[in-house]
Amino acid sequence: EKRAVTQIGKDGYPDSIYINAAKIFQGLRTEKSSGKILLRYGDTSESPTVAFKDEQSRRVSYELAFKTLKYQDLLEEMLVDSKVYPSYSIPDELTSLLVVMLYDLQDRKFQNRKIFAEEELVAEVQEIGDYLYSYETKLAAALARCRIKHDALSIEYFVPETISKQEQRTSALPICFWINTFKISLEDVIKDLEVKGFTKVESVSDFEHYTYAVDQHCEDVLVFPSSLKEELLNLDLFADCKLLLQ
Numbered sequence: 482e483k484r485a486v487t488q489i490g491k492d493g494y495p496d497s498i499y500i501n502a503a504k505i506f507q508g509l510r511t512e513k514s515s516g517k518i519l520l521r522y523g524d525t526s527e528s529p530t531v532a533f534k535d536e537q538s539r540r541v542s543y544e545l546a547f548k549t550l551k552y553q554d555l556l557e558e559m560l561v562d563s564k565v566y567p568s569y570s571i572p573d574e575l576t577s578l579l580v581v582m583l584y585d586l587q588d589r590k591f592q593n594r595k596i597f598a599e600e601e602l603v604a605e606v607q608e609i610g611d612y613l614y615s616y617e618t619k620l621a622a623a624l625a626r627c628r629i630k631h632d633a634l635s636i637e638y639f640v641p642e643t644i645s646k647q648e649q650r651t652s653a654l655p656i657c658f659w660i661n662t663f664k665i666s667l668e669d670v671i672k673d674l675e676v677k678g679f680t681k682v683e684s685v686s687d688f689e690h691y692t693y694a695v696d697q698h699c700e701d702v703l704v705f706p707s708s709l710k711e712e713l714l715n716l717d718l719f720a721d722c723k724l725l726l727q
Contacts, residue, residue: 493585493594496603497534498542503578504529505546510577511553519557520566520580523573536722540714549584552636555627556580559587563623565616575605582609587624587636591617655685656710657727658719660701665723667700673718702727 494502507522507529533539549556560566560583571579585594593614596602613620627633660670671681674693682692688706696702703724705713718724 491589493589494541494545495597495600496606497601498538498545499578499582499585499606500603501531501533501538501542502545502549503581504531505543506549506581507577509546509550519561520576521573522576537720540726545581545585549581552584553580555636556583558627559583559620559623562626563616563619565613565620568612571609571612575609578605578609579613582606582613583620586613586617586620591621654707655688655704656707656713657696658703658705658713658724659727660703661723661725662701664721667695670703670718670723677716
């Protein structure tokens with residue numbers, strides 16, 4: 482039985498994704514020197530426990546956390562400049578959640594997010610979401626002031642140079658998927674991909690848009706152009722864990 486991938490991100494995320502992304506971000510965020518601290522993030526002495534519903538939930542949670550990390554300085558400046566932070570109603574333990582949800586809010590151009598069917602709501606996420614929405618005009622204005630201050634055409638300006646260079650290198654690399662041979666054979670994967678318009682080529686040097694190659698050293702691995710990543714992650718092959726992202 483095929484299982485469709487839930488389309489999330491453009492309209493927001495389920496509450497559990499925000500919670501997990503906030504926990505991941507809490508452990509990854511950049512520690513500031515005492516003179517540069519803008520936000521207090523609560524106790525970080527213990528690593529938080531992160532529980533994922535499935536592989537897609539894990540992937541999306543990490544992606545949201547890393548996107549937030551890229552813009553940590555900008556998001557913190559927005560919160561302080563708009564006077565959304567500090568808030569007596571938001572404890573330090575929820576600061577990471579506040580920053581993660583702010584990244585997502587500005588990424589959606591300050592539009593309301595949808596509530597996902599059959600998703601268990603989390604009180605803290607609902608509280609932070611309502612709090613940010615109540616200040617969305619001030620937050621949008623703060624973002625505009627930050628861009629004017631730094632003469633930035635987009636928020637990409639605020640990505641640290643080291644991360645920007647890493648992303649450029651990564652975007653040029655092909656992506657690999659393992660075939661889960663407990664669930665499907667190479668032949669059946671090839672048939673499924675052909676139905677969806679993909680063409681098999683001999684090597685990565687022959688890549689065009691909808692093409693792929695079988696790894697020369699491991700026939701259980703398929704290689705695709707990096708530009709197809711999002712489309713591939715929305716295939717039922719991935720949703721059913723028949724293809725596993727390397």
